[in-house]
Amino acid sequence: MMTENTRTYDVVVIGAGPVGENVADRTTVAGLSTVVVESELVGGECSYWACEPSKALLRAVLLRSDAAHVPGLDPAVAGPLDPAAVLAHRDRMSGNWNDEGQVEWLESAGVELLRGHGRLAGPREVLVHTPGGDAVRLRARHAVAVCTGSRAALPGLLRGDDLRAWTSREGTSAQEVPGRLIIVGAGVVGTEMATAWQALGSRVTMLVREEGLLPRLEPFAGELVVERLREAGVDLRFGTTLSTAKRLGGQDDELVVTLSSGEEITADEILFATGRAPRTEDIGLETVGLTPGDWLTVDDTLTVTAVPGEWLYAVGDVNRRALFTHQGKYQARIAGAVIAARAGGSAPDTTPWGPHTATADGGAVPLVVVTDPEIAAVGLTTLEARRTGRGVDVVDYEIGHLAGAVQYRPDYRGRARILIDPDRRTVLGATFVGPGVAELVHSATVAVAAEVPLERLWHVVPAFPTLGEVWLRLLETYRDRQAQ
Template identity: 55%
Template sequence: MNRLTPSASVPSGPPGTYDVVVIGAGPVGENVAARVVQAGLNALIVEGELVGGECSYWACIPSKAMLRPPTALETARSVDGARQATTDRLDAVATLARRDRFVNGWQDDGQVDWLKSAGVDLLRGWARVTGERQVTIDALERGPQVVIARHAVVVATGSAASLPAIEGIDEVGAWTNREATAATVVPRRLAVIGGGAVGSELAAAWSALGSDVTLLARGPHLLSSWEPFARDAAAEGLRSDGVDVRTNTGVRRAARQADGTVRLTLSDGSVLTSDEMLVATGRRARTDGLGLEEFGLRSGEWLDVDDTCRVTGVPDGWFYAVGDVNHRATLTHMGKYQARACAAAIVARAEGTEPAPERYGRWSATADAVAVPQVLFTRPELAMVGLTERRARERGLRVRAVEYPLGQVAGASLSADGYRGHAKMVVDEEAGVVAGCTLVGPGVGELIHAGTVAVVGEVPLERLWHAVPSFPTASEIWLRLLEEYGL
């Protein structure tokens, strides 16, 4: 299901020449355009779908809107006194209606109004880069338009779901994240293929809404990039919620039956029948049709960039790529971070200044290599920032890891009867700073930013010890981890 109800928009000035042309009006492209306008340049943003992009309509926002009601219900059930006032079942109709409100019924009027208020011109259509600083737009309202960028063309087209090589998958009508976050009817049975973040979260969401969910992962674990205790907690949580989690299980064939059901032949020869099939096995770059071949780049592939998000290999440095499309850190908040750095670099170069390649300069997106925070909204919630212990050792760091049960922190135990959670901190022994941290437990997404500040700021542990957490809050976990380390 690909709902598309764009509101009308006409640029405030005629297409022709702009300081900056941004292709893609998701959160990342919006941030680039708004930032350069704030600095005194003018900008045109081109979008053929909904302004606000994947995150706003088919990913982060609707999926979290679907996951919040079951989490809130579980929170109430975990506290004696509130438990007695709860019902036994989640209201699926009300949950999906709430999701629809958060995506504004898949209409982008509000996002368009925001662009106008930021002074950014919008042209509806599909863009191709047809020459140096030249963009040709198949405009939905005006026909072909050619626009010249004085300083920069920025690609912010994001990523799309990648379908695995499964026999018959093209004929099945499989769900991707788009269909799974926009469906209006709860399938009786849902097969989810993929054990990463998208598969795990959407399996949790649809299971809570009443679907009989089977999650199939090819590898031995879900969430292979996470700390082992975190990925095990996620799998245990899904199973306790009724999801049939099967690891080391691939899919050979898929077929839509005459009765509308989907028949999956699995790698062990067994058969699984479901009403819908959700594919969450990875993402691909949305660079098809952009005219990249003109500059020696390959259509459909990720764009390599430097720390200012300037595409490498394109002469004269006018071509940029931000967000998922450069594959540095495929998370909305990291794409927006790149957008801020990219915009600052474009403005500096427009003023005749070459940004210095310093670490953590405001025109240099370097945190996406070492300090990426992320939250997984399963039950229990998972959050991490920086390096896992395994990745730190693979990078050659001399590290020491300490752990502490989060349920033994007063603030956490007060928030839920029988609170269960765990925390792990990875310390770079030579530098004396936090290299990474992983948290598991209800509400830990609200704790991880403290770890992000510690990692990015490279705060010495001896100094971090003086950052006293309030009592009684779950933030006291940071004190406990430092105590475990020996401070």
């Protein structure tokens, strides 16, 4: 027989991923009693099915690509990868899907954990159904923070069938290399998984509705990735949609898909990388006047605007401001400070150089796409500038002309672009494509977020010979153009 008991805390956090952990840490440091509710693994999507495992799969792929082009290295580095070793490394980086270490961290931070499925049950109340069948009603004196993240959005043709399609979760956690893999989608997940599984031995076919990859980035970024994927053997089908897909069953358990052209393709697995949806369909939103399954709109304090009383917060992916782990953790620090301030907490200010508002979710969101070649970007793109009617000066430079790039690998191919506000003479956006460019993104983020004037950037001297010298070359290119 199910029993119910009631517990009261200052703060209740639903979701123990990186975002929920950071909210709870900040409120606990502020002296507020905090409980975190989690129905899966403590550490969340990033630790077990996204950032950590995907980058572990890709690490050997990119290292091999670079090493194979450096003179003096054994040609054997260009040979096949060891899939078992790569998958074992991925398992270690994912903690073998065991969250004991994460639980220990919560305990050391003084945060209480309650395992179970949490649903809002009215203002400042969360009802949790535990794995043991009990119900625990949590009452929050000050705040409830929804940190449930997002999940893969699947197309309608998958509803009610037995296709057993992969999403990003299966794509990053599979224990065997599929012989033939179809990937549907043109975004980050699709391109990274195509890069990884093709290198591990799969024959990958990508079905892309658009006419290129990574449509939200600068076009040259997707073009360089397309070139390398094709060289690696990936079959890219642009302007193609999926009409039907079904699992044949039988000994081989193959699946067959029909394309919009009428062509049929047979494969062993199919991965849908077609976007994200909020994990809000079953968290009791209806009890506070919200619609289940919706994204949660917040203001810059991460407070849900449609719920009165300033007690409900939505932090991370679930608010759709910026679907990146690093941005979610940033929001969590802000939300924790806001909750503490409103509750009269005693924690030191976690944002001592400004107000308790999230200001980095708009124009200065950094991202890295771990493909071959890597992509790093922050801020505005030319497409966004054109769409919004914003006047910008576009400055390009071939990274392969740098001494640091040639030291990296003699056949280095890459490109850098910055967008400059011609009136204020500040950098509005930057995109880098090429081996090793991920480490350039923070300098770009500082330039964009701090609105550093070009006159000051001239005095930021890059070390020689490094890829960072691209900043000097971009400024020189812009200066020479202005002088004409």
